[in-house]
Structures are given as structure tokens and as C-alpha cells.
Amino acid sequence: MAEVLVQQLLNGLSTGFGYALIALGLTLAFGVLHIINFGHGEVVMLGALTVVIATTKFGLPYLAALPLAALVGAVVGWVFNAVAVKPLLPRAEGRTDILLTTFAVGVLFFQVVLSVWGPAPARVDGLQGRVEVLGVGLTAQRLFIMGASIAALWALERLARTTRFGVEMRAVAQSEHAARVVGIDVPAVGTRTFLLAAAIAGFGGALLAPITSYAPTLGQAVLIKAFVIVVMGGLGSTTGAVVCALGIGVLEAMLGMVVEESVAAGSVYGLMLLTLLVRPQGLLGARA
Numbered sequence: 001m002a003e004v005l006v007q008q009l010l011n012g013l014s015t016g017f018g019y020a021l022i023a024l025g026l027t028l029a030f031g032v033l034h035i036i037n038f039g040h041g042e043v044v045m046l047g048a049l050t051v052v053i054a055t056t057k058f059g060l061p062y063l064a065a066l067p068l069a070a071l072v073g074a075v076v077g078w079v080f081n082a083v084a085v086k087p088l089l090p091r092a093e094g095r096t097d098i099l100l101t102t103f104a105v106g107v108l109f110f111q112v113v114l115s116v117w118g119p120a121p122a123r124v125d126g127l128q129g130r131v132e133v134l135g136v137g138l139t140a141q142r143l144f145i146m147g148a149s150i151a152a153l154w155a156l157e158r159l160a161r162t163t164r165f166g167v168e169m170r171a172v173a174q175s176e177h178a179a180r181v182v183g184i185d186v187p188a189v190g191t192r193t194f195l196l197a198a199a200i201a202g203f204g205g206a207l208l209a210p211i212t213s214y215a216p217t218l219g220q221a222v223l224i225k226a227f228v229i230v231v232m233g234g235l236g237s238t239t240g241a242v243v244c245a246l247g248i249g250v251l252e253a254m255l256g257m258v259v260e261e262s263v264a265a266g267s268v269y270g271l272m273l274l275t276l277l278v279r280p281q282g283l284l285g286a287r288a
Contacts, residue, residue, distance in 0.1 A: 007136045008253040014142035015211065016249020017149035021204035022222055023229040023241040024156070025197035031236035032173045032193045033089070035098045039080055039106025040201055041223025047073045047202030048209035048218055049113065052122045062126050066148075066206050073202020074195045080105055081194045086187070106219070113216050126210025141210045148207060152200070153242065169193055173236070228268060232275045234285020244283065 022044055029037050047069040054065035084101035088094035126141035160166035168189045171179045176186050205218070212218065229248060233240025248268055255264035275283060 003136050004257070005254075007138075008257055009250060010136065010138050011142065012250035012253030013246060014138070014145045014249070015208075015253065016246035017146050018204055018208040018211075019222075019225060019229060019249055020242045020245035021149055021152060021200055021207065023226040023233070023245050024153070024238060025201040025204070026226050026230050027233075027236060027238050027241045028193055028197040028200070030230070031238070032169055033085070033190050035085065035089075035095050036102075037080065037085075037194075037197070038099055038103035038223070039084070039109070040102075040197075040226065041219030041221075042106040042109045043073050043076050043080075043198050043201040043219070044205035044208075044222045045113070045214075045216065045219030046076050046109065047205030048124070048214045049117065050202065051124050051206045051209050052214050055125065056122070062124070062210070066203065069206035070199045070203040073205070074199040076109065076202070077195045077198020080198065081191055085194060086191065089187075089190070110216060110219070117216070119216055121213055121215040123213055124209040139211075145207045145211070152203065156200075156238075165189070165192060225268075228272045232272050232282055234282025237282060237284045240282055240284030 022040075025043070026037065026040055029035055029040075050069040050072045051062065051065045054060040054068055055062055060068075080102060084105045085098055088097050088101060091097065127139075127144050129140040130137040131140055131143050132138075160170060168179070168184050169192075171182070171184055172186055172189050172193075179186050179189075205222070208222075209218075225248070229244045230241055232248075233242075233244035251268060251271075252264050255267055259267075279285075
């Protein structure tokens with residue numbers, strides 16, 4: 001029994017690290033630009049689709065396809081920003097309208113994928129083999145997800161703390177007006193932040209694709225999960241997003257041992273509701 005629990009714990013952590021990267025993209029967009037991107041899930045889906053096409057149609061190794069997925073995510077993010085975000089930010093109600101425009105652009109991407117690629121799911125062959133961890137077997141892909149996610153999270157932390165762009169990004173997140181006063185190009189920082197968030201989403205989709213499989217509806221399912229994580233962790237809190245992503249990944253894995261998947265998902269949403277009732281700003285969010 002102990003081995004089964006450890007196995008589920010490791011499975012949950014690996015899934016949770018993938019969730020963390022995807023939720024982090026939402027958190028960056030909200031923390032810096034103060035917007036919610038309802039098309040974020042489609043960026044994740046397109047990252048997973050990039051890996052499918054690269055490995056099955058062009059014969060690229062899975063590892064070589066990962067940078068392509070991040071690049072595609074950034075390009076799709078540029079389209080979202082140019083069409084649905086940047087033109088609306090100067091408007092008085094622009095940030096509210098962005099909810100609708102990003103949703104609309106996301107639906108357009110979804111319909112294009114359905115028309116060109118079709119509705120059929122596809123399997124993605126990630127890294128092969130198993131590794132013994134804490135006395136139980138863990139697939140090489142799940143172990144890679146954990147390692148790659150930790151490396152990406154560390155790199156993002158160093159980016160935010162030690163680079164000029166990171167300093168500017170944190171300044172804009174604290175006060176756009178003050179950032180302009182000291183000479184920071186706020187629109188340029190916002191654009192780079194949005195592209196970074198989209199690249200992370202594409203990379204996260206590529207990491208999760210081998211353990212969840214690709215489907216055109218992948219983005220919709222992941223988007224709901226990412227919103228739950230961000231809301232529970234606290235809007236704009238990167239630490240909260242990571243902690244809650246890992247917690248939800250483990251909770252789903254443990255509940256999956258005793259209840260159906262739909263019941264486990266319902267329990268997560270119930271936990272979010274309880275969090276909002278007890279601590280509306282999220283577990284690690286700042287009180288307004």
C-alpha cells in the first residue's frame with residue numbers, strides 16, 4: 001500500500017509541475033498586465049499539437065520538438081496580443097473587453113485546428129523507459145516533466161530578479177504610472193511579458209502531451225484547471241500558482257485511487273469554492 005501511495009504521489013507531482021507552468025502563464029499576464037487571457041488554453045493546445053506534428057509528420061525527436069512548441073506558443077501569443085490585447089489596453093473598459101476578445105480569438109484558433117487537423121485525438125511518444133524513485137517506478141517522461149518544470153521555474157525566477165527586463169516587469173506590475181515616470185516603456189514590457197507567458201504555455205502543453213495525449217479540446221480542459229489553480233493560489237501570485245498546482249496534481253492522483261475522475265474533479269472545484277469563501281484573495285494572494 002505504501003508503494004502505491006508513493007507512486008500516486010510522484011505521478012501527482014509530475015502532473016502538478018505541468019499545471020504549474022501553464023498556470024504561471026496566466027499569473028504573469030494578470031500580475032503585470034492585469035488582464036485575464038481566456039484564450040490561454042488554446043495556446044497550450046497548439047503547443048501540444050506542435051509536438052504531434054513535429055514528431056509524427058517530420059520525424060523530429062521529442063526533445064527537439066519542445067523548443068518549437070515554445071516558439072509556436074510565442075507566435076500565437078503575438079497574434080493574441082496584436083489582435084485582442086494591445087489595441088484595447090488604452091481604453092477605459094479595455095481590460096474587461098479583453099476577456100471577450102481573447103475568448104473570441106481562442107475560438108478562432110480552435111476552429112482552425114478542427115478544420116485543418118480534425119477532431120481526432122493523437123498520441124505523443126515522449127521519453128521512453130522507467131526510473132526507480134523512492135522504491136517505485138516512474139516513467140522517464142514524468143521524471144523529465146518534473147526536472148524541466150523545475151528548471152523553467154528557476155530560470156523565470158532568475159529572469160525576474162537579475163535581468164533588466166525582470167526589474168521592469170516587476171515595476172510595471174507594482175505601478176504602471178510610476179514605471180512610466182522613471183522612463184520604462186510600459187507597452188513594450190507588456191508585450192514581452194505576454195509573449196513570455198504564451199511561450200511558457202506552449203512549452204507546458206508540450207510537456208503534458210505525452211501523459212495526457214493530444215486532443216483539440218485539451219486547451220479547454222487545461223484552461224479551467226489553470227483558472228482554479230490561479231484563483232486558489234491568489235491572482236498574480238507566482239508562488240501561490242506553483243504551490244496550488246502541485247497540491248491539485250497530488251490531490252487528483254490520490255482521489256483517483258478511490259473515486260471516479262469526475263468526482264475527483266468536482267472535489268477540486270469544491271475546494272476552490274471553499275477557498276474563496278474563507279480567503280477570497282487566495283491562499284497566498286495579497287489582500288486588496
